[in-house]
Amino acid sequence: MHNWLSQDIVEVLESVWANEERGSSAVEEISQEAKTEVTEDLLAECEREGYLTRNGGGEIRLTALGRQTAGEIIRRHRLAERLVVDVLGMTLEESEADACEFEHFLAQGVTSAICTLLGHPRFCPHNHPIPEGECCRQIEAQVNSLVASIDRLEVGEEAKVAYVSASNFPRIRKLSSFGITPGVPIKVKQKFPSFVIQCDETQIALENDIARDIYVWRKSNDNQ
Ligand SMILES: [Zn+2]
Ligand SMILES: [Zn+2]
Incomplete structure (x- = not known):
């Protein structure tokens, strides 16, 4: 593993990674995404260092080394x-x-x-x-996490909402309409057969995969 990489190479690797997430490997899009000028020299250097491969069609892909390195940076x-x-x-x-x-x-x-x-x-x-x-x-x-998704809490445990995982915006809107927003105290009332939390005066039943999207600050573990 390289302990030190030039910021330019880091930029290229991050851009190629982000582009692959969007299903693209086109060099033009990588140039647009990168916060540095993606020159032929720079790409050649990345290729020489073994981080990426290019084909004649202008497609850029991460090698296994590039994938590992970029993944850690990302x-x-x-x-x-x-x-x-x-x-x-x-x-x-x-x-x-x-x-x-x-x-x-x-x-x-x-x-x-x-x-x-x-x-x-x-x-x-x-x-x-x-x-x-x-x-x-x-x-x-x-x-030992200070922040955990609420499905990891015990019944009776109180915590404060840290954030709702941003995997699903309609879900975040729905939860916030129930009052589940950052900073709000909640208490786990029940875990089985369904997940129920208390938020202010309201008890809210949640499906397990939704519970996994709500991250909370736990109180200290001393009293457990
Ligand atoms: Zn981000
Ligand atoms: Zn982790």
Whole structure:
């Protein structure tokens, strides 16, 4: 693994990744997406370093190395966005960071700690998927999360809504019409046969996959 990459290469890898998410591998779109000028030299350098391949038709694809490297950068970038929004309580604009700077908010070594703190979020505030890390696949890690999806809470546990995962905008609107918005205290009333939470005076029954989309700040685990 490279510990250091030029910002230009990072930009290209992030752009190719984002483009692949949209199902495109066209070089023009990568140039548009990147926050740096994508020159022939730069692409040739990325190719030489083994991060991507190009074919005659102007298509660019990540190699296995490129995929791994870009995935880690994208993961840090999107987790940092979540950190800014959920923990610092700022909008991404208020943070005054350029879009290309977010990955620098997190040192590589603390990524899994931050991911755990945030409850292994699956989407960034822009609704883009966060690549899974090793921590997300280890169930024990979930126990120590300060932020967790509410299906992980015990009956009787109280918490405060941190955010609703942005996987589904109509769902977010619906939940917010029930009063489930960031900062609101909730309590788990029942987990089986259906999931019921109390939010203000209202009891709300939720399907399990919806419960998994609601992330909350847990109180300390001392009293459990
Ligand atoms: Zn984002
Ligand atoms: Zn994780």
